[in-house]
Amino acid sequence: MKNAVDTPASLASHILDALGGANNIQEFTHCATRLHVTLVDASVVDLRRLESVPGVLGAFPRGGNRYQIIIGGAVASVYERMMGAMKSVAPTALGTSEEPATPMGTAKPAASASSNTASQEPPQSSASHRAFPRTPRAWAGAILDYVSDAFRPLLGVLLGASMIIALANVAVALGFTPDGDTADGWRALKAIWEVMFVILPIMIATNAARKLNVDPWLGGAIMAALMAPRIAGLSGGISVFGVTIPINDYSGSVFVPLLMVALLGLIYHGLKRVIPDSVQLVFVPFCSLVVVYLLSILFVGPLGVWLGDELSTGTAWLNTHVPFLFALLIPMLYPFLVPLGLHWPLNALMLMNIQTLGYDFVQGPMGVWNFACFGVTAGVLVLAIREHDSAMRQTSLSALLAGLLGGVSELSLYGIHLQHRRTYRWLLAGCAAGGFSSAVLSWLFPSVLPSGQVIHGVTTTAFAFSSLLTIPVFNRAWVYALSIAIAFVVAMVLTVLFDYRMPQSAREDAASADFVDPLWHAESPNAVFAPIAGTVVGLDAVGDPVFASKALGEGVGIIPDNSAGVEAVHAPISGTIKTVAKTGHAFGVKTDEGVEVLVHIGLDTVDMDGEGFALQIAKGDHVAAGDVLLQVDFAAIIRSGHNPVVIVTVVNTMAMTSVVPLLATADAQRSESRVAAAGEPIIDVER
Numbered sequence: 001m002k003n004a005v006d007t008p009a010s011l012a013s014h015i016l017d018a019l020g021g022a023n024n025i026q027e028f029t030h031c032a033t034r035l036h037v038t039l040v041d042a043s044v045v046d047l048r049r050l051e052s053v054p055g056v057l058g059a060f061p062r063g064g065n066r067y068q069i070i071i072g073g074a075v076a077s078v079y080e081r082m083m084g085a086m087k088s089v090a091p092t093a094l095g096t097s098e099e100p101a102t103p104m105g106t107a108k109p110a111a112s113a114s115s116n117t118a119s120q121e122p123p124q125s126s127a128s129h130r131a132f133p134r135t136p137r138a139w140a141g142a143i144l145d146y147v148s149d150a151f152r153p154l155l156g157v158l159l160g161a162s163m164i165i166a167l168a169n170v171a172v173a174l175g176f177t178p179d180g181d182t183a184d185g186w187r188a189l190k191a192i193w194e195v196m197f198v199i200l201p202i203m204i205a206t207n208a209a210r211k212l213n214v215d216p217w218l219g220g221a222i223m224a225a226l227m228a229p230r231i232a233g234l235s236g237g238i239s240v241f242g243v244t245i246p247i248n249d250y251s252g253s254v255f256v257p258l259l260m261v262a263l264l265g266l267i268y269h270g271l272k273r274v275i276p277d278s279v280q281l282v283f284v285p286f287c288s289l290v291v292v293y294l295l296s297i298l299f300v301g302p303l304g305v306w307l308g309d310e311l312s313t314g315t316a317w318l319n320t321h322v323p324f325l326f327a328l329l330i331p332m333l334y335p336f337l338v339p340l341g342l343h344w345p346l347n348a349l350m351l352m353n354i355q356t357l358g359y360d361f362v363q364g365p366m367g368v369w370n371f372a373c374f375g376v377t378a379g380v381l382v383l384a385i386r387e388h389d390s391a392m393r394q395t396s397l398s399a400l401l402a403g404l405l406g407g408v409s410e411l412s413l414y415g416i417h418l419q420h421r422r423t424y425r426w427l428l429a430g431c432a433a434g435g436f437s438s439a440v441l442s443w444l445f446p447s448v449l450p451s452g453q454v455i456h457g458v459t460t461t462a463f464a465f466s467s468l469l470t471i472p473v474f475n476r477a478w479v480y481a482l483s484i485a486i487a488f489v490v491a492m493v494l495t496v497l498f499d500y501r502m503p504q505s506a507r508e509d510a511a512s513a514d515f516v517d518p519l520w521h522a523e524s525p526n527a528v529f530a531p532i533a534g535t536v537v538g539l540d541a542v543g544d545p546v547f548a549s550k551a552l553g554e555g556v557g558i559i560p561d562n563s564a565g566v567e568a569v570h571a572p573i574s575g576t577i578k579t580v581a582k583t584g585h586a587f588g589v590k591t592d593e594g595v596e597v598l599v600h601i602g603l604d605t606v607d608m609d610g611e612g613f614a615l616q617i618a619k620g621d622h623v624a625a626g627d628v629l630l631q632v633d634f635a636a637i638i639r640s641g642h643n644p645v646v647i648v649t650v651v652n653t654m655a656m657t658s659v660v661p662l663l664a665t666a667d668a669q670r671s672e673s674r675v676a677a678a679g680e681p682i683i684d685v686e687r
Helices: 008-018 047-052 075-089 136-173 184-198 200-211 216-231 255-274 277-321 323-340 344-356 363-386 390-406 410-417 423-444 468-473 477-498 504-508 634-639
Strands: 025-030 034-039 058-062 066-070 236-240 243-247 527-529 534-538 554-560 566-570 575-580 586-590 596-601 613-615 628-633 646-650 658-661 674-676 681-686
Touching: 008 047, 008 075, 025 075, 025 136, 034 075, 047 058, 058 613, 066 410, 136 184, 136 200, 136 255, 136 344, 136 468, 184 200, 184 344, 200 216, 200 255, 216 255, 216 277, 243 277, 255 277, 277 323, 277 344, 323 363, 323 410, 323 423, 363 390, 363 410, 363 423, 363 477, 390 410, 390 468, 410 423, 423 477, 468 477, 554 658, 554 681, 566 634, 628 634, 646 681
Parallel strands: none
Antiparallel strands: 025 034, 034 066, 058 066, 236 243, 527 681, 534 554, 534 674, 554 646, 566 628, 575 586, 586 596, 596 646, 613 628, 658 681
């Protein structure tokens, strides 16, 4: 019998409770498999409770009080139940009859919802909430979120349209219908995709405006006005009151709506600050329409077209001149881009290629990554069946079907791969094998476009999700099919041969941590362990006079080995979390025996306001030595101009019999250093 918590309604209720209730949710969207939530206060989230809810495949904190919650194929149903629950809590905030309808997949509930009445100002429009990012990383994150949220709600319609094209191509290829150039039925089916592609800029503009807390219909209306002359058949330029206005074709454009709405956001919120509330309903939309339309048609539109052309041309040059590198680079990067949500700009690139070049060459190599991902999942399914593991069998079978038939990789990635990191070895091996095969075959058997142009790569004229059903939409479909088959088989065979789990001895120790090293269990009951790998130095070498003075206790500094990316920080001892900085840069752990250890990541990193720090614990949690407590982007710390050294001290040193840093030498200056792996003892404490 199915667990009650697995039903969408019960799952939604448990997720809301773990997130701190409906009133703690500021913004709320979903994609194919994930809920994307922005919270009022992320510190109240019970992450362990959230991850333990049956039906939740994983939950990941991100900067800016944001969380991603992986649900799988039932995400839309859970989203709807959560929206219903939040409306019952705050019906006025979530919308009235005067408020424009909310597009599927996005909402601004509770604290961030707005009304379109002139007398009620939405909370997000406040200067404090809309403050500009202060660091390069914050800007990069904000831009990425802006692009992602503009595309994410369109995932369903893009997937549906691509499936229509795929099935129509299959029908033509198998001879079920006449040739596509002459069949009226074929042209009618193609119209579904082509019309959706034509109005794509309007849909992007609507979502982007909602992201910036601007009336979404205003963004869509301006984009529609920009496209109207071309849709009406006008070209070149038209004279309006003596001014010649250029006419561009913005159909399928991505950059133009994104740039236009960014400008609209500045003007819209600026107007709301200067125009009296009593007349905002009329004059804010009027002034926004006129000003943004004129600036867009004269400057923003041509700039967006130029950017799209240059980006497409640049990547096309890369694909033409170094096809081997391109065919390998795309599938090898995707396993790392998707978990971070960094793959959305590549989706925008695919659409730009179709619009500017008439074809796309990114989706072929991307399919190699997808099928390597599905191959690992198939290998896990084989092992689960062999070992009679019903839970993993159900998870892997659902993920495999979603991948092979729908092209959705998130179920495999979050449900299996990120839970069992060993699979990444076999995943990357499959990506490399498939990418190399695609490069060789594409060079020997290039694609030939209708224009006669020869392309050394798999191409397509549709935006197609990588599944078995979309294989016919690719030019040189047999090359694409063989490449993805090689990626799938290599990943699957390696998974079956070498397993997806750690060896048994390590697996038994991994019950509560996703990083395990035998060093954490060394026979050293008085030891404080290294929370990360790096070079251990004395406190006088960390570059901070407060720590060097031992005012915060005796200890060491660790210069991280990996200062170019994201690294896990582990619990240096077993105990209770006594303090956690809101920004995530420091925490304190106290053992049952009374040893208090402080871990401080970087110098002056409190200035980063939590950017680059993803906490996975809360005050009061009990942790074991080696548990992952947070993820830190050390590259972001360096880019912000801060020292990335990790400092570990025993705060109550004076209450201990002795506290001895374990350095290469024990001289008074402690000027020597040593390299330590995460989990090696770095401080010896005698109580």
